[in-house]
Amino acid sequence: xxxxxxxxxxxxxxxxxxxxxxxxxxxxxxxxxxxxxxxxxxxxxxxxxxxxxxxxxxxxxxxxxxxxxxxxxxxxxxxxxxxxxxxxxxxxxxxxxxxxxxxxxxxxxxxxxxxxxxxxxxxxxxxxxxxxxxxxxxxxxxxxxxxxxxxxxxxxxxxxxxxxxxxxxxxxxxxxxxxxxxxxxxxxxxxxxxxxxxxxxxxxxxxxxxxxxxxxxxxxxxxxxxxxxxxxxxxxxxxxxxxxxxxxxxxxxxxxxxxxxxxxxxx
Amino acid sequence: xxxxxxxxxxxxxxxxxxxxxxxxxxxxxxxxxxxxxxxxxxxxxxxxxxxxxxxxxxxxxxxxxxxxxxxxxxxxxxxxxxxxxxxxxxxxxxxxxxxxxxxxxxxxxxxxxxxxxxxxxxxxxxxxxxxxxxxxxxxxxxxxxxxxxxxxxxxxxxxxxxxxxxxxxxxxxxxxxxxxxxxxxxxxxxxxxxxxxxxxxxxxxxxxxxxxxxxxxxxxxxxxxxxxxxxxxxxxxxxxxxxxxxxxxxxxxxxxxxxxxxxxxxxxxxxxxxxxxxxxxxxxxxxxxx
Numbered sequence: 001x002x003x004x005x006x007x008x009x010x011x012x013x014x015x016x017x018x019x020x021x022x023x024x025x026x027x028x029x030x031x032x033x034x035x036x037x038x039x040x041x042x043x044x045x046x047x048x049x050x051x052x053x054x055x056x057x058x059x060x061x062x063x064x065x066x067x068x069x070x071x072x073x074x075x076x077x078x079x080x081x082x083x084x085x086x087x088x089x090x091x092x093x094x095x096x097x098x099x100x101x102x103x104x105x106x107x108x109x110x111x112x113x114x115x116x117x118x119x120x121x122x123x124x125x126x127x128x129x130x131x132x133x134x135x136x137x138x139x140x141x142x143x144x145x146x147x148x149x150x151x152x153x154x155x156x157x158x159x160x161x162x163x164x165x166x167x168x169x170x171x172x173x174x175x176x177x178x179x180x181x182x183x184x185x186x187x188x189x190x191x192x193x194x195x196x197x198x199x200x201x202x203x204x205x206x207x208x209x210x211x212x213x214x215x216x217x218x219x220x221x222x223x224x225x226x227x228x229x230x231x232x233x234x235x236x237x238x239x240x241x242x243x244x245x246x247x248x249x250x251x252x253x254x255x256x257x258x259x260x261x262x263x264x265x266x267x
Numbered sequence: 268x269x270x271x272x273x274x275x276x277x278x279x280x281x282x283x284x285x286x287x288x289x290x291x292x293x294x295x296x297x298x299x300x301x302x303x304x305x306x307x308x309x310x311x312x313x314x315x316x317x318x319x320x321x322x323x324x325x326x327x328x329x330x331x332x333x334x335x336x337x338x339x340x341x342x343x344x345x346x347x348x349x350x351x352x353x354x355x356x357x358x359x360x361x362x363x364x365x366x367x368x369x370x371x372x373x374x375x376x377x378x379x380x381x382x383x384x385x386x387x388x389x390x391x392x393x394x395x396x397x398x399x400x401x402x403x404x405x406x407x408x409x410x411x412x413x414x415x416x417x418x419x420x421x422x423x424x425x426x427x428x429x430x431x432x433x434x435x436x437x438x439x440x441x442x443x444x445x446x447x448x449x450x451x452x453x454x455x456x457x458x459x460x461x462x463x464x465x466x467x468x469x470x471x472x473x474x475x476x477x478x479x480x481x482x483x484x485x486x487x488x489x490x491x492x493x494x495x496x497x498x499x500x501x502x503x504x505x506x507x508x509x510x511x512x513x514x515x516x517x518x519x520x521x522x523x524x525x526x527x528x529x530x531x532x533x534x535x536x537x538x539x540x541x542x543x544x545x546x547x548x549x550x551x552x553x554x555x556x557x
Contacts, residue, residue, distance in 0.1 A: 053557035055442035066556050080443040081292065085368040089388075107392075111364065112355070117397055119358030124347060126339040131366040132388035162391030170390035170403075172411030 004233045006186060007250040009205060009260035010142070011035045011241055012233040013189050017140045017182040018094060019044035024137075025084075025093040026050055031064065031249045033096035033142050036184075038244050039237060055080045065247040088129075088136050094181070095133050096140040100124060101149075101156045104199065104219035106163035106180040106192050108134075108141065109156035117158070127160045134161030138179040144254045146185035146216050151199075153218035164197035186254050188213050189230055194222030203230040206261035232260065270435045270489045274536065277458045277488040278304040281423050284333070285310070288374070288419070288454055289317040290426035290447035291499060293343045294507040296439070297322045298427035298460050300495035300536050305331060306528065307535075316374075316419050318367065318445065320499060321515060324350035327360060328524035334361040336419060338370055342512055343555075349519030365394055365401075365416075371446050373419035378452030383415040390414055424454035427496045429478075429504060431461035435486030436470055438478045441502035448480040458488040460495040462504055492536055494549040506554040511543060 014036030018026050021040075026048045028037035034053075038061035041048040050058050052073055060074035079087070087093060099108035110128055114121030133139055139161065143150050155165075162168065164175050175197060183190040183199070187208045194200035200222040201213060206229055214221050233241070241250070251257045259265050278301060281287060291297035302322045305313075312333040317323050319340035326332050328350035340351040354360050365373070372384040385406065389395050395403060395414060402415045426447050430438040437459050439447065451457045470476045495501075498508035498515070518527040533539040540546055 062557075078442075081367075081445050082371060082449075085371055089368070089386075111393075115356075116358075117393075120355060123352040123355035125341055126337055127364055127366055127392070127394055128339045129367040131390075131392045131394050132368040132386075134392070135387050135390055158397075159391075159393040165391070168391045170387070170412050171405075172409065173390070 002235060002238060003264060004238060004260040005251065006205065006258045006260045007032060007253050008233050008238060008241055009230060010184055010186065010254070011039060011250065012237050013203070013230050014096060014140070014142055014182070014184040015039040015044065017096065017184070018048060021045055021048065021094050021138075023047040023092070024049065025087055027093060027095040029095070029097045030142065031245070031253050032144070033098070034064065035241055035244055035250060036096060037061070039240055042240050043237065051079050061244060063243065064245050064249050085132070088133065091137045093137040094140065095137070096142055097130070098142050098144070099130070099160065101152050102141060102143070102183065103152055103154070103156045103163070105155070105165035106178070106197070106199070107156050107159045107165055108161045108163070109158050110160045111158040113157050120157075127158075130160035131162070134163070134178070138181050140181040141183045143183065143185040146187040146213070148216055148218040151217040151219065164192060187216065190221065198222045200224065201227050203228050205230045207263060269433045270487060271433050271464070272488050272490060274300060274304040274460070274490050274492060275308065277301070277490050278308055278310070280456055280458070280488070281305060281310040281313070283310060284312045285422040286314040286316065286420065288421040288424040288450045289315060289322045290424065290445065290450045291320070291322070291496075292318045292443075292445045293320040293341045294499045294512065296427055296441060296445070296496050296501050297499035298425040298495065299497060299499055300492040301425045301427070301458060301460050301490070302326065303532060303536070303539060306532060316370070316421060318370070319351065320348065321512065324348045325524065327351055327354040329528070332360050334363065336363040336365065336370070338365055338367040342516070344509065345512060345516050349516045350524060353519060363398055363400070365389065365398070369394070369414070369416050370419065371449060372416040374446060374449035374453040376416065376418035377420045378449055381418065383417050385413040386416050387411075387413060419453060421450065421454035422456065424450040424457040426450060426457065427460045427501060429461065429501060430463045430465050430469065431459055431486070431489045432465055432467045432469065433489060434467065435459065435483035435489055436467065436479055437461065437481065437483075437486055438470070438475065439480060440478050444480045451481045451485040456487045457485055458490065459486050460490045460492045462493050462495060462501055464489070464491040494540055494546045495536070497540070497543065497549045500555065502554050505550050506552045508543070508549070508552055
């Protein structure tokens with residue numbers, strides 16, 4: 001067995017979210033989600049579509065960061081930002097993003113924290129494309145620092161994306177229309193497959209306990225009878241990740257870049 | 268028809284209280300020279316519609332914005348636009364916060380002359396609850412409710428392009444024209460700055476004509492300003508100026524927008540470019556890698 005980092009474990013766990021998607025546009029925003037989508041496209045779901053984060057669709061994912069001067073990306077079509085919407089409103093997309101808050105309904109916040117809406121304490125990006133993504137196609141989330149401020153006790157300060165909240169359910173819609181797939185954090189993998197769309201623990205990263213997850217989540221997590229340990233990356237997966245991320249940007253995504261399996265660290 | 272004019276002449280068309288759409292995206296191909304001309308002139312109480320970057324940050328910080336219609340304001344590599352944050356956190360501007368795609372629909376509605384376009388985007392989120400003016404309506408065809416995204420009618424659109432001719436044929440040679448075609452069509456007056464003014468014959472080559480995304484009738488003013496997108500990018504001509512954006516962001520912590528403008532704005536674009544190292548330096552900025 002090889003050593004691997006927690007970031008690499010998360011990339012592999014997150015790539016699983018795209019495995020059964022079929023032919024959809026995979027959008028991973030941020031280093032770990034992008035590597036996860038790229039890994040899936042190279043392995044578990046070769047039908048995925050991807051952009052170069054600018055305006056072209058790629059037949060092969062681009063490596064991250066500065067590339068050799070003679071590098072030629074594998075364009076297959078044009079996909080400017082306006083066309084992103086034509087595609088995403090059709091539902092043929094799965095996005096993985098990193099919101100600042102995720103509440104018990106799976107609603108997320110990317111916009112503002114605290115204070116009032118007119119005068120927030122901390123202004124962030126804005127709603128971005130989250131409203132449209134959340135009502136149009138499946139979404140997953142990556143959280144590099146699992147704590148009770150991200151997974152907050154109450155409702156999000158600003159609801160950027162729709163979740164399983166009966167109070168906010170639009171007329172003529174059912175909660176089952178909403179499709180939140182996986183939540184991958186530095187502690188575990190979860191989904192909203194518990195009773196009444198409660199957040200549910202799917203696997204624990206090596207060395208992490210159920211109690212640790214619950215303590216760091218501001219609302220009850222549904223824990224099935226058997227919770228496996230998140231699968232370790234294979235040699236093949238690690239090699240693909242290394243090739244996709246030659247500048248090792250993944251080492252800077254989770255604080256202190258810890259090992260994936262603490263028990264394997266000498267000392 | 269010759270639509271050429273100077274930046275001061277073009278920007279003089281912007282009156283207090285007008286709604287101004289700004290093309291580009293974050294730090295990419297923003298009509299920054301025209302924005303700077305607003306900062307040099309007097310227009311205020313503006314409603315600004317933008318996929319925002321420093322265009323929004325500067326105008327807000329300088330007190331020219333009454334209301335902002337936005338989905339995000341970001342400098343990309345500096346995710347949070349510092350001056351935008353300040354004005355939001357001081358509660359000093361009105362906002363209409365919507366989804367990126369809703370903005371596109373609002374511009375299309377304005378371009379097509381319809382009062383709204385129905386969409387499910389925004390349902391179930393605070394985009395609907397925080398915008399009392401945004402109506403949710405029943406459909407005549409099904410039992411669902413829909414957001415009626417209103418037309419974002421623009422008095423003026425500001426856009427930067429790679430090339431234009433005197434009649435307003437505009438070419439965007441970079442990988443993406445973003446929503447600029449819709450900004451142009453949604454506006455009564457579209458003011459375009461171009462890096463290069465060309466003869467109409469330039470567009471005879473079909474490969475060049477393919478990179479023209481709206482009709483010249485949608486362009487009312489053409490201003491030749493090489494390097495006019497700086498500090499944003501105008502791919503493939505130049506990338507965005509990371510050190511300049513960092514210096515800009517630093518003034519938000521110390522000195523404020525007045526310090527930034529004092530150091531860089533200058534009396535006109537020539538003066539500005541001299542202060543940022545000249546056109547050759549702008550044209551030498553590497554393109555970003557995503």
